[in-house]
Amino acid sequence: MKFHLTEEQNYIQKATWDFAKGAFDAEQILELMEKRCFPEKIFKNACKLDLIGMTYPESAGGQECGMMEHVLVIEALCRKDSSLGIALAGADMGTELIARYGNQKAIKKYVAPLLKGNMVASLICPEIGEEQSPVQYRECDDGIVLNGGASLVLNAGIAGYFIIVADDADVPDQSAGGERIVAVVPRDIPGLEVGESINKLGLDMLSWHGVKLENVKLPGDHLLSSEGEIPDLFMRLQQNNLLKISAMFLGIAQGAFDLALGYAKQREQFRRKIARFQGISQKIASMYVKLQEGRAGVYNAALLYDEDAIDLHDLIAVKLSIEAVAEMITDEALQIHGGVGYMVEFPIEHFFRDVKCLRTFTGRKICHLDLISRKLIGKLK
Amino acid sequence: MDLSQSEQLEKLRMEIRQFAREELAPFEQMVEENNQIPESILEKMRQRGYFGLTIPKAYGGKGMGKMEFCTVEEELAKTHFAFMDIISLNNGLGSRSIVLDGNEAQKQKYLPKLASGEWISAFTLTEPNAGSDAGSITTTALKKGDVYLLNGMKHFITNAPIADVFIVIAVTDPSLGAKGGISAFIVEKDSPGLSIGNVHQSMGMHGSHKSEVIFKDTPVPVENLIGMEGKGLAVALRTVDEGRMGVAATSVGMATRVLDMAIEFAGSSTFNDKTLNRYQAFEWLLADMATELYAARTMLYQTAAKMDRKEDAQLEVAMCKLFGSEMVGRVVEKAMEIFGKEGCLFANVVERILRDARILRIFEGTAEIHRIIIGRKLLKGQRPF
Numbered sequence: 001m002k003f004h005l006t007e008e009q010n011y012i013q014k015a016t017w018d019f020a021k022g023a024f025d026a027e028q029i030l031e032l033m034e035k036r037c038f039p040e041k042i043f044k045n046a047c048k049l050d051l052i053g054m055t056y057p058e059s060a061g062g063q064e065c066g067m068m069e070h071v072l073v074i075e076a077l078c079r080k081d082s083s084l085g086i087a088l089a090g091a092d093m094g095t096e097l098i099a100r101y102g103n104q105k106a107i108k109k110y111v112a113p114l115l116k117g118n119m120v121a122s123l124i125c126p127e128i129g130e131e132q133s134p135v136q137y138r139e140c141d142d143g144i145v146l147n148g149g150a151s152l153v154l155n156a157g158i159a160g161y162f163i164i165v166a167d168d169a170d171v172p173d174q175s176a177g178g179e180r181i182v183a184v185v186p187r188d189i190p191g192l193e194v195g196e197s198i199n200k201l202g203l204d205m206l207s208w209h210g211v212k213l214e215n216v217k218l219p220g221d222h223l224l225s226s227e228g229e230i231p232d233l234f235m236r237l238q239q240n241n242l243l244k245i246s247a248m249f250l251g252i253a254q255g256a257f258d259l260a261l262g263y264a265k266q267r268e269q270f271r272r273k274i275a276r277f278q279g280i281s282q283k284i285a286s287m288y289v290k291l292q293e294g295r296a297g298v299y300n301a302a303l304l305y306d307e308d309a310i311d312l313h314d315l316i317a318v319k320l321s322i323e324a325v326a327e328m329i330t331d332e333a334l335q336i337h338g339g340v341g342y343m344v345e346f347p348i349e350h351f352f353r354d355v356k357c358l359r360t361f362t363g364r365k366i367c368h369l370d371l372i373s374r375k376l377i378g379k380l381k
Numbered sequence: 382m383d384l385s386q387s388e389q390l391e392k393l394r395m396e397i398r399q400f401a402r403e404e405l406a407p408f409e410q411m412v413e414e415n416n417q418i419p420e421s422i423l424e425k426m427r428q429r430g431y432f433g434l435t436i437p438k439a440y441g442g443k444g445m446g447k448m449e450f451c452t453v454e455e456e457l458a459k460t461h462f463a464f465m466d467i468i469s470l471n472n473g474l475g476s477r478s479i480v481l482d483g484n485e486a487q488k489q490k491y492l493p494k495l496a497s498g499e500w501i502s503a504f505t506l507t508e509p510n511a512g513s514d515a516g517s518i519t520t521t522a523l524k525k526g527d528v529y530l531l532n533g534m535k536h537f538i539t540n541a542p543i544a545d546v547f548i549v550i551a552v553t554d555p556s557l558g559a560k561g562g563i564s565a566f567i568v569e570k571d572s573p574g575l576s577i578g579n580v581h582q583s584m585g586m587h588g589s590h591k592s593e594v595i596f597k598d599t600p601v602p603v604e605n606l607i608g609m610e611g612k613g614l615a616v617a618l619r620t621v622d623e624g625r626m627g628v629a630a631t632s633v634g635m636a637t638r639v640l641d642m643a644i645e646f647a648g649s650s651t652f653n654d655k656t657l658n659r660y661q662a663f664e665w666l667l668a669d670m671a672t673e674l675y676a677a678r679t680m681l682y683q684t685a686a687k688m689d690r691k692e693d694a695q696l697e698v699a700m701c702k703l704f705g706s707e708m709v710g711r712v713v714e715k716a717m718e719i720f721g722k723e724g725c726l727f728a729n730v731v732e733r734i735l736r737d738a739r740i741l742r743i744f745e746g747t748a749e750i751h752r753i754i755i756g757r758k759l760l761k762g763q764r765p766f
Contacts, residue, residue, distance in 0.1 A: 127721075131653045152722045199727035201735065269514040279749050334739070338512050338747055339537050342740050344582040353584065356735065360722040366662040367652065 001292050003299055005072075012065075013072040019049055020080035026347070029081055033204035033350060036197070038158055039087050044117030046088050051077070053092055053115050056099035060107045061115045066306040067240075071247040071298060078251025079258070081347065082354040086248050087205040090154065094123040094163030096240055097233060098184055101224045106184055110161045122159030124150050124211060125237065127363025128316060129371050135213060136169035137181060143220040144183070146191075149212035154361075156194045156209035161186050164213075165234050182224045182233045191216035202350065202357030235312060238362075242315040243305055245361055246298045249319075249326040252358075253294060256326070256351045257287050260333035267338075280336060287329045294325035313375040316368045323359050330355045390452055397456040400429065405460040412461045412588040413733055423467070426498065432471040433496025435623075436480065440492035447685035451630040455681075458634025462737040463588030465634070469627050470540050471495045475502025477620040478548055478565055482608035491546065491567060503544035505535040505594050506617055513750045515550075516559030516614060520596060522551035522566060527603050529553065529566065531596035534578065537744075542577050542590040545570050549596075550617050553610050564613035567605040574599035585736030622695060624745040625702040626688070629681050632705030632741055635734050636674045636712040642731055643667060643716040650723075657719060666715045677701070677708045696758045697765045703751040706741035713738055 005013065023042050032039055046052055055070045056062025063069075078085030092114055099111045113119040126133045135148035146166055156162070162185040171178030185192060195210035230236055261284055264275035274280050301318040304310035330352045334341040341348050362368070404425055412418055426432065435450050436442025445453070450472065457465040470476075476495045479487055494500040511518040520533025531551055541547070547568045554562035568575065578593030608616050644667060647658040657663045684697040713735045717724040724731050742748045 129653075152726075201725040201727075201732050268510070269512060269517070271514075271517070277749075279752065335742060335748065339507070339743055342583050342585075342743060344584065349584050352739070353736070356717065357725050360717075360725055364652075364721045365718055366660065366666075369662070 003295065009069055009072055012069050013076055015049070016051060016073045016076035017080070019046070019051065020077055020085075024080045024084055029084055029347075030345065033083055036199075036204055036207060038091075038120065038155075038207075039084055039205055040117070042084065043088055043091060043120075046077075047115055047117035052088065052117070053095065053099065053111070055096060056111065056115075060099035060102075060111050062099055066302070067243055068299065068302040068306055071243060071250075071302040074244060074247035075251040075254065075298075078248045079255040080251075082248075082252045082255060082351045083203060083205050085251055085255075086203055086354060086358065089244060089248060090206065091120045093121055093154070093241065093244070094125075094237055095121045097163065097182060097224050097237055101226045101229075101233065102184065103221060105221065109186075110184060113160065119160035120155050120158050121161060121163060122153055122155040122211075123163045123237075123241075124153055125163075125165035125234070127367065128238070129363060129367030132172050133165050133167045133180065135164050135166040136172065137166040137183075138169045140217065143218050143222070144181070146183070146185070146213045146216040146218060149210065151210045152198065152208045153194075153211045154206055154208060156211050157197050157207045159187055162192070162211070163237075165237070180234050182237065183218055184222050184224065185213075185216065185218060189216055189218070200357060202353035202355070204350065239305060239310070239312060239315055241362065242312075242319045243298075243302055245358065246301065246315075246319045246322045248358060249322040249355070250295055250298045252351055252355055253291055253322070253326040253329045256330040256333040256348060257284075257291055259348050259351070260284065260287065260329075260336045263337050274336070283332050283336065287332055290325045290328055294322040297321050311375070313372045316372055319362070320365060320368055323355075323365075326355045327359070390448060393449055394452050394456060397453050398459075400425075401456055401460045401464070405457070405464050409461040409730070409733075410728075412463050413727075416587045418463055418467060418588055422464075423498070426464075426468060430496070431468045432498030433476075433492075434468070435472040436476055436492050436496040440488055441496035442492070447626060447688040448682065451626060451681055451685045454627055454630035455634040455637070455678075458631040459638040461588060461733075462586060462631070462635075465627075465631055466539065466586065466589040467501075468498075469624070470502050470504060470544075471498065471500075473623040473627055474504035474620050475540075475546075475548060477623050478607050478616045479567065481619055482565070482612075482616045483567075486604065487567060487607065495546075500545035501540055501543050502546050502548065503538050503540040503594070504548045504620075505538050505541070506550045507535060507537050508533065509536050513747055515617070516563070518550065518552060518563065520549070520551040521555065522549070522553050522564060522601065524553065524603070528600040529564075529603065529606070531566070531568065531574070531599040531601055533596055535594045535596075536578075537581060537591055538594050539589060539591050541592045541594050542580060547575075547594065548607070549601075550613050553613070557611065559614060561611040563617075564610050565607040565616040566601050566613075567607060568596075568599065568601050572599050572601065584739060585733070586740055621745065622688075622698045625698050626681070626685065628741050628745050629677070629684075629698075629701035629705035632709040632738070633674065633678045633681055635738055636670070636677070636709040639709075639712055639716045639731055639734055640667070640670050640674060643670065643719045646723075647719055663719055666718055670712045670715050673708045674712060677705045680704060696755060696763050699746075699751045699754045699758075700765060702745065703748055703755065706738075707748060709734075709738045709741060 051073050054063040054065040058064050074089040098106050134150040137144040137146050164183050164185050167180050168178040191214045193212045197207040267274045297318045334348050334352045337348050340346050433442030434445045438444040508518050522529040522531050549566045549568045553564040574597040576595045578595050580592040647663050680701050684694050684701050687694040716731050
């Protein structure tokens, strides 16, 4: 099924797909995964093609594209390979806020090297539904002091800077007037400690680390502020992340579908292609139904986001929906592969693991559902 | 009546559980990381006779029935899959065809070595182009004088890199193929022309070794033919139910471990200053996990009892394998929901079980093949109740 895309959007989608087909090499992917390395070179090449940071304002070196275009790019990258796609698309998590609301100094110091592919970002913020951020701040003479930390922080090992969401240490409760701030923290600041890399289920090109902040003194000019342009920076950050992650799930789902369809049309058992067995062909059709349903939701959300017309709970709903689609499709795709699907040299093996890992990024599903239900049910008498 | 809890079975269960907890569990992480079971543990398993649990006492085994063996498998599967997997071949596909169809000389020669664990066995049926469709194997065993010459390639063969003896299913009459042209053989590892090909790297099942096995003019003495020539597929198919029950028992064991861990975690971990077990949503997840685990466990022992009564239980075995393997997948999924990010860490056993459990829906007959088996039997009028 086709979706209404503009000529420019079609072009961007195709250009990204061509890039991914050319630059993603199956053997190299396995090697990067085995060594647990960030794909530095490919990231630099993606930056050269302006595939990273494309929604940033032109003044910060971006393309000022809409979220819809960004979603198309992430989808195409993750479609070609889940691990590599997520590594590239997740390298700038949170940086949009610096590009949009940071001062010139911060843009020069962080956004510019990121867009050249020389730096990677890392983000520390509360999970969906989590009342308090894992980091707290206190004001001091010329800025703030940060304390706290998080145990599983993506990209922390290689990040040049952290985007940190922190709560007022004295008034942690926001409903009691406590303020939540967003700060840019350089990696080499005294008091910030990054732990060892922690091995995990999927996303083998990315690492998780513990991060500790102990009396980290941050000058006031490292705080981000939209100066009233949008009411809540953290909300913007969450919305942005949810859409990026949704686009990743969409790409992985499409990629796993491609792998399953290709395999079913080529694999023969009982003297016929397994795609000719109704049990298998029905699976493929069901996967397609889910995929189209999920894609419609993600594209619609991206378009609404660009018009600033979507609420957080609806974005969460879209993310939960495409996440379930990606889980179902990667699982069935692996099943259609049979024994080879379980083997590391077949890409579906890591597509499957990556989805399981990616879905924990913004926290537990139950907490997502709580947030949606609170919005729907409201306060009861 | 709870079939799994007669006094004698309960004693066995406690014995295995204690061994698993004291001797195996401390080495779980090591097995996962080194991709190998330490020799000292294998020796302890040999001493306890674990390699010959199902082999008749007359040949050095313990002569266990299905109820007992499922109990052992369930308990071992609560530790690392590799501990269960390493004994499963000698107790199942690696010895059953000799026990059921072998002649006295074959039994005398091989069963005591398999029972003691001195020899490790492998079962070679699957080929790159013959997975679900086992009848389409192309490895040949053509008779030449007093030997059969084996030629062909098998893959995904568990234990192959460490096996001392292989049960090989091959085509003896290409004109008949699956319709009476397939035979089963016992092949020793140092046979000329037998070599180990690529070792497979897989998502899970670490500590259990799988590889290709290649035969090039490998001579097999005629006395190593199991049963009659041309009856090999029947020999093989008579033994697959053993492996399928093993999958069902493993599913139950793994899911039990995951449930226990999830309950413990829900009581000790907090979200927004409340322990997880005080949220109704987590409580309900646990309820669903335990309910279908109970169903799978009940099916398992009900069916094992039927097998021990020597009644035909192929339909029930297929159901146990299908439901058990899918059940453990769902239980792990729900546990991941409870553990959140921590469920993804190598340090967390749930992460390992997620990877290990995924093979259960594929090997020993895929879920799809099992739906076909069950569906056909139902349409022929069979019922499990």
